[in-house]
Amino acid sequence: MKTRKFIIVMLVGLLFPMSMKAQQPDPNKPVAIKYHLADCHFHFVDFLQHTDGIKAALAAMDAAGVDDTMFSGMPLVKEWATQEPIQPLYYLEDDARCYWYSATDVFVAREVQTLSEAERKRIHPFICGFNGADRNAVEHVGRMLEWYPGLWEGIGEVMTRHDDLSALTYGDTAQADNLALEPVYKLAAKYDMPVFVHSDVSSVWKREPIYLHEIENAVKRNPKTKFVWCHAGVSRRIDVPTLTKEIRRLLGTYKNLKIDLSWVVYDSYLIKDNKAADDWVSLIEAYPERFMLGSDIVGHFASYAPTLQRYYILLDALKPETAKKVAKENFLAVLPKKAVTVNRE
Secondary structure, eight states: OHHHHHHHHHHHHHTSOHHHHTTSOOTTOOOOOOSOEEESOEESSOTTSOOSOHHHHHHHHHHHTEEEEEEBOOSEEEOOOTTOSSOOSSTTSSSOOEEEOTHHHHHHHHHHTTSOHHHHTTEEEEEOOSOTTOTTHHHHHHHHHHHSTTTOOEEEEEEOSOHHHHHHBSSOOOOTTSGGGHHHHHHHHHTTOOEEEEOOSSOTTOOSOTTHHHHHHHHHHOTTSOEEEGGGGOOTTOOOTTHHHHHHHHHHHOTTEEEEEOTTHIIIIIEETTEEOHHHHHHHHHSTTSEEEOOOEESOOTTHHHHHHTTHHHHHHSOHHHHHIIIIIHHHHHSOSSOOOOOOO
16 A cells, blocks of 8 residues: 555656655654644545544644644545556546545544544534536535534535546536536525635646636625635646736635635745745735635645645745734634524425
């Protein structure tokens, strides 16, 4: 298993430029806790619904200085195709497809229910186990709210346009502004729950924000829904030079939009030559209450602390009051003001 994990790490590493590799966290390097953090993007399980476990997750949070975390499953499973001799552990490991897996939310709920009251207060469960291109999606969300009253605090990561993952997933590609997701957004607004949406701003190798309208349409049509745009619309190999300009316009226009700074946005945009990019620092300072940090960890937590603590470079470049908001307060502010309880008769 160790050999296979090494192979997966090498595979993912090959997808990044060499300059990015130098900035990857060292899971063996201890770092003193400098900021109290909230992790806005956390997957308790991987693409096989495997996990190191909820106690390991809490221990990793302690080591990273994370007081609170968004806590979601993974809405997709990587298929082990009959012609493949080795079970794939990551969606890019072979050409087999991925399929939607609603039981991920049940898994998350059952695990969270094993926690003590003190542990439970740090964990903020989100519903994610639905196909965003399926008009039945809202029924699954409603069912989870009914089955586990008072548990859920948000919806996401909602998987819509997502480069390689979309190409490998059965069925139609979900879009942030499609008909299937409108009732989900409205239900979220009804219960004051935020919706975290992965919606790529562009396509691989394109340099224009050709899909920006999808997330903008969703935000515009649902002004009462709190949206968090995952990874600022960035995925692997997406390079849009005008991205900060576009985000500045969106934040100035729509009060119900916030930005999740997790995953590859760190290497691709935020940090250059081990220094926070000036345009991003300026943007965050202009909207200090609209950005939040996340690990986008997927089921296994050995590198959790350095993955989050690398953001110290960005936080150090911000004003102290802004750093405090981005590090923790903005995520907590987007959560519901009271427990979500649904009783159907």
